[in-house]
Amino acid sequence: MSSNKKKQAELIEEISGVNPLKCMKCGKCSATCPSYNEMDIKPHQFVSYVINEDVESLVNSKSLWKCLSCFACVERCPRDVKPGKLIDAARQMVVRQRNNTYLSPDEIPELLDPELPQQLLVSAFRRYRR
Amino acid sequence: MSIENKSFRPKIVAFCCNWCSYAGADLAGSSRLSYPADVKIIRVPCSCRVNPMFILRAFEKGADGVIMCGCHPGDCHYSTGNFYARRRMTLLFSMLDYIGVENGRTRVEWVSAAEGVKFSDTMNSFVEKIYSLGENVRLGDLRCRN
């Protein structure tokens, strides 16, 4: 079991290309995140979850779907850790398991309005499901 | 590092200048940054002291790779020595490549006294390259073989 946890953490590191040990816990990512208040696990905490091999909590967190991929944390991180990449890797893990997605086609029609650009749907689909 | 052929252990000679690279190797040591034991370092006052004959001699005697390390260009303790070394080695290495000693078996790297990490990284990647190239058979003096 614990080896499975380890594997998951390693997978996150592999997909993201991030070394969480480089983090110095300055909190600049959380200071900069526009979705901070919506997140249950805050950006600066992502690294600890990976280091502690608790990927389970990470993939079940609300934060996965609140991250905007705006790259503010990626741009401003002083340690080249870039938590946005970690959260994206966790999201990848979830969407690669087909049964677990945040957006189902059935809910789309009621979300639409006449001005909504294609780009929005395309991006949302790419982010939320496979 | 993956060592496919366990029985093959290369002989690698590293010429290091006294002021920068040898000190860089010392720093790698005191920082406990490991690299394979196949590398043996010869101390020279400056990279410009390395006569191409030394490198030919090493290959003749069965070396599988030769690397030369000096101060960064512009930082030479003797002002200009590494510029001479760089030119000499460029010529020598292309000639060696021409006669079949692949370019991967020879390398010039600039390592300062403060770059212990770079020294160890350089040696690790160089040794890995030599493992991938295997034994050097082109210039060896047959009389030197066991």
Added chain:
Amino acid sequence: MQRIGVFVCHCGSNIAATVDVSKVAEMALMEPGVVHAEDYQYMCSEAGQAKIADAIHEKKLTGIVVCSCSPRMHEATFRKAAERAGLNPYMVEIANIREHCSWIHKDMEEATKKAVILMRAAVAKVNLNTPLQPGESRVTKRALIIGGGIAGIQTALDIADAGYEVDIVEKTPSIGGRMSQLDKTFPTLDCSACILTPKMVEASAHEKIKIYTYSEVENVSGFVGDFTVDIRKKARSVDMDKCTGCGVCQEKCPSKKAPSEFNRGLNNRSAIYTPFAQAIPNVPVIDREACIKFKTGKCGICSKVCQAGAIDYEQKDEIITEKYGAIVVATGFDTINLDKYDEYAYSQSKDVITSLELERVMNAAGPTHGHLERLSDGKAPKEMVFIQCVGSRCSDDRGKPYCSKICCMYTAKHAMLIRDKYPDVNVTVFYIDVRTPGKNFDEFYRRAVEQYGVNYIKGQVGKVIPQPNGKLLVQGSDLLDNRQILKEADMVVLATAIEPNPDVRKIATMLTASIDTNNFLTEAHAKLRPVESPTAGIFLSGVCQGPKDIPETVAQAGAAAVKAIGLLAKDKLMTNPCTAHSDELLCNGCSTCENVCPYGAITYEDKEVNDHGIREVRRLAVVNSALCQGCGACTVACPSGAMDLQGFSNRQIIAEVDAICR
């Protein structure tokens, strides 16, 4: 045939834990020329050195190999030991089985094998060693200090007090450096000028100290004990002997739009100026870029108002050439450029300033005459936010990877001073870690919190957002409360990372002193020789070697002075005998070696030689061993193989190659 002794050091467990030392000694006995081999716990100890001496006497050794730590560490130790026992010191070679072997390998068998090979290479070399005699060179009893800040001033005073001549070269128009820009100093809060100015005066009045301000080092040649330095004295346009320092010229100068360097560009100065009131020398310079006379040919007011007739528009740069025995680098630091940190709005708001700028704002002689006010509208702030680690501890390419060391303390100082003088101003500090190692330092920081109520928040700031109402919204983390903070502030102060003065790279190249990836000068040994450069005769003082505060700088300045004095006190220096020499019978006088020699040590002489019975006069290369530094460039360039290097001869190096590839 040599009679060689091999001594293998355990270095406690440093070597013995990974290398089978007795095996190395045992294998040594099988090498040609080796008549004695032993291992011992600490070869560098007195007992270890005695073992070497005993073996030299008993076994009549002619050569020594010590298998131990790096030769950069103890080669000199073992050479001296051999010399005391009557052996030529250059018959000793070191096999580096610690830094290059035991410390980097884990497998005992592998490490032992490698140690044996390194021992063999050293034995092979010693077999070809010859006794060498060092020459002598003279010592010029004068020191040069590059940089006139507190580090340079202190070093100069200490050397001068010991009775030696010292010259200070300072780039700006006055000595004083960064410390003269500071308002108060931690942790005692005494005023910076009050403790610095007397030292500046003392230096300028000292009969052994000569100060070249507005001057730069242009060229350095020579070597330890005998450096020749060209100093460029930039044209001041004011005659230093005539000027009385009355200051009328500055008052009357109509061009007052040049940004004041001393006040970090926060206000302007005249084109003819002294950087600050206590400047030494108290003689202005004309900034020719800003001067109307130099730009248009008209004006000349300063010349008209100067009663001493000191203004000289025709003055030209002057090159002074001087000899020195020792050179101390004290080039100091600057704050980094904040262009890459625009998220803190430094370039967008006048109310976001660096800590060094705040020093000027707080200083009575500064742009606001010491009143704490916003630079945008002159209003008194009510909320101040300090941001720590701006550009420090960054592993991306925007900032510096190191801790700037002084910021935690000066921020506590600023916070405390503001709360003391303006109790109605709230002060918040965003920090990552508060680092206060130093005497009375942590107590000082705690006072800021406990006595002065400074609000410390653990977390970095993500963005400073200028508001339409002129205030600044600071968006930061509070990691201990786990929340994101939006705090409205009137002023934001950035604890900006420090970096070595950008000129230091140029100077290091001139001195052939080594420099690290962050442009700090490298010490000869990180712990044991912290104020010496690996290049003999070059010493390091202050922040040019690494971030440090004033007390540390002064301590290091004193240490550098002692090292320089130790050198100047000698009448003669032993020169390195590992120099090049030419074989007369092989030399064909082609001049190739002369062209590659960086020291001009090779000349040509017409000399009669006896070449196997044929006597003739030939043009031959001759090496001046006092000038030769032993780089070996000529030995490789020589097409006929006549040139060789003592101590690193072709045969010796080839013997090492052979031993390694055996």
Added chain:
Amino acid sequence: MKYSYYPGCTLRTKAKDLDDYARASARVLGFELEEVEDWQCCGGVYPLGTDEIATKLSSVRALNAAKEKNQELVTICSACHHVIKRVNDDMKNVEDICTRANNYMELDTPYKGETKVLHYLEVLRDRVGFDELKKKVVNPLKGKKIGAYYGCLLLRPGKLLEFDNPENPKIMEDFIRAIGAEPVIYPYRNECCGGYISLKEKDMAKSMCDKITESAEGFGADMLITACPLCMYNLNKSSAKKIPVYYFTELLAEALGVKEVQAS
């Protein structure tokens, strides 16, 4: 001068204006946008995972098409610009991604990031030149105070996109000056509008857009310009403030006197 042109999904439909004005203006400025044949959607967001290959292929196809024509590849939509530039960087610098993508592509010569990707604004700045653009303006937008809204995708990560200083950009401000108007600098111009989150989290997007428009209005902007259809949608739809938002190409066409021509 001819450029390969990658319009992207939205410029073909909802953001047709953005596209039409860009082409019309290009003609006046002396360059031509030649649409990449059979281009496919870029996907809208860059797949950060280092092991994502398939999702990068549509970008590689467009890039390779431009390479074969020996042309630079121009995009206008911020998202396409972001995705294609980053994929191109991968192809140039990440050996593993390059190899695996080329394995899928089965090209005669492998694609290794040779194409230069330019945003339309970069064409204006680096190829046409804002001074040159200024000379061609017949209808300067005098007296208009315009806030540039960059959003996130145009600028970040700054090191890879090499578009402008990500924290204090000036390309759009220079553009605004070139067409005769006055730029308004406000701090939220490089903060995110909420992006695709507005599909499901309307409130979040609203609060983010409110901050942007409030800040812009606070500093005196009469209108905003953007390069991104999604930013446009969010700012119009989510923000309580009714500050008008235009595509930068619309104002460009207006200044160049080709807006009406286009509309007819």
